Amino acid sequence: MSTATNLPAQSTPSAALPPELADRLKGTELPDPLGFGRLMAPVMAIAYYRDGAWETPRLTGLDPLDLAPHTQALHYGQAIFEGMKAYRNLGPSFPGSNTLLFRPYEHARRFNRSALRLGMPEIDESLFVGALEQLVGTLDTLVPDRHGQSLYLRPTMFGATADLSVVPSTEFCFLILATPSDAFFTAPISAWIERHYSRAGAGGTGCVKAAGNYAASFAAAAPLREHGFQQLLWLDAVNHTHLEEFTAMNVFVRWGDKLVTPPLSDTILAGITRDSLLQLAKPFGLAMEERQIEIEALLDAIRSGEDIELFGCGTGAVVAPVELLGDESGLRLKLPSQSTAADLRRRLLDIQHGIDPAPDDWQWPVITSPNGSDS
Numbered sequence: 060m061s062t063a064t065n066l067p068a069q070s071t072p073s074a075a076l077p078p079e080l081a082d083r084l085k086g087t088e089l090p091d092p093l094g095f096g097r098l099m100a101p102v103m104a105i106a107y108y109r110d111g112a113w114e115t116p117r118l119t120g121l122d123p124l125d126l127a128p129h130t131q132a133l134h135y136g137q138a139i140f141e142g143m144k145a146y147r148n149l150g151p152s153f154p155g156s157n158t159l160l161f162r163p164y165e166h167a168r169r170f171n172r173s174a175l176r177l178g179m180p181e182i183d184e185s186l187f188v189g190a191l192e193q194l195v196g197t198l199d200t201l202v203p204d205r206h207g208q209s210l211y212l213r214p215t216m217f218g219a220t221a222d223l224s225v226v227p228s229t230e231f232c233f234l235i236l237a238t239p240s241d242a243f244f245t246a247p248i249s250a251w252i253e254r255h256y257s258r259a260g261a262g263g264t265g266c267v268k269a270a271g272n273y274a275a276s277f278a279a280a281a282p283l284r285e286h287g288f289q290q291l292l293w294l295d296a297v298n299h300t301h302l303e304e305f306t307a308m309n310v311f312v313r314w315g316d317k318l319v320t321p322p323l324s325d326t327i328l329a330g331i332t333r334d335s336l337l338q339l340a341k342p343f344g345l346a347m348e349e350r351q352i353e354i355e356a357l358l359d360a361i362r363s364g365e366d367i368e369l370f371g372c373g374t375g376a377v378v379a380p381v382e383l384l385g386d387e388s389g390l391r392l393k394l395p396s397q398s399t400a401a402d403l404r405r406r407l408l409d410i411q412h413g414i415d416p417a418p419d420d421w422q423w424p425v426i427t428s429p430n431g432s433d434s
């Protein structure tokens with residue numbers, strides 16, 4: 060059933076941005092309000108995997124891909140992605156750079172873990188980060204300036220073989236898309252405890268960024284929207300008794316002077332923000348605890364007025380405090396307003412913007428390309 064290649068002919072990456080792409084960039088302005096995904100950058104990075112090897116990624120226009128209707132990813136979901144950000148450099152440490160990527164090698168490593176889990180080829184970390192640098196360096200005028208705003212980056216890989224057999228692709232497409240992003244969840248959010256559906260099962264794909272994980276959450280999100288809630292809070296798939304994570308954020312509870320989060324497992328994504336907060340929390344006088352959190356014990360403790368904050372964290376939201384918990388039984392539980400989540404959010408954003416120093420490799424300076432949008 061396997062067919063001839065589904066990929067376009069290979070083209071050589073060029074150091075200079077083709078004039079047609081430079082023109083597209085010149086005609087592109089940041090939207091007002093900025094929002095998220097309102098403007099897709101007109102340039103993206105692309106590379107194909109063919110004959111057992113990755114091409115060097117190159118920049119191209121954000122144009123439709125020419126794919127056969129029986130392209131593998133459309134049928135069997137062999138698709139993964141990353142979500143990461145480039146921030147305007149607002150600090151003194153990297154004077155030659157307008158923009159800082161946040162922990163790009165961590166994202167490259169997680170991308171490769173996702174690839175392996177879905178039977179896809181890894182991509183060399185330096186190709187992955189090099190493509191990000193090239194794209195972000197070119198898109199300099201699309202990196203917004205304000206604290207908390209960013210250029211959101213979406214590395215993606217999908218199985219591109221045109222073949223209806225239930226076997227892994229042999230050809231793959233790697234893309235990096237970009238969209239300017241406003242800070243979001245700047246006010247406390249409401250979270251809906253999902254008591255019926257599950258996000259991830261043991262031995263499944265919950266610990267990687269498989270596209271299908273997110274499709275599987277869409278039906279569960281419908282009641283949440285009907286009731287005016289913003290985020291799904293998932294419980295474990297076996298008993299529905301313990302917190303796992305939000306749909307695109309890890310979960311933390313500040314319980315007195317302890318910062319508690321569920322331990323990583325094959326049902327929880329190893330969030331890079333989660334890891335960053337665990338490293339940053341010490342100076343806040345908080346003891347870290349990675350342990351199971353029982354939902355009923357948490358609700359009882361909130362009801363009895365214990366000193367508790369609940370928040371989510373992830374690349375998109377950074378840190379998002381929860382002010383209201385609800386569920387299908389009619390539970391509506393308010394959480395008092397507190398400051399640790401907001402303090403952690405500010406601390407992390409200051410690092411992401413280069414205002415404060417950070418551990419090695421967290422801030423990754425990008426040099427603006429002379430071919431880029433300010434040329």
Ligand SMILES: Cc1ncc(COP(=O)(O)O)c(C=O)c1O
Nearest residue numbers: 307308309328330331332373374
């Ligand atoms: C399921 C899930 N959990 C947690 C996170 C947070 O991960 P990170 O902090 O790396 O963005 C994300 C977002 O990528 C996610 O999709």
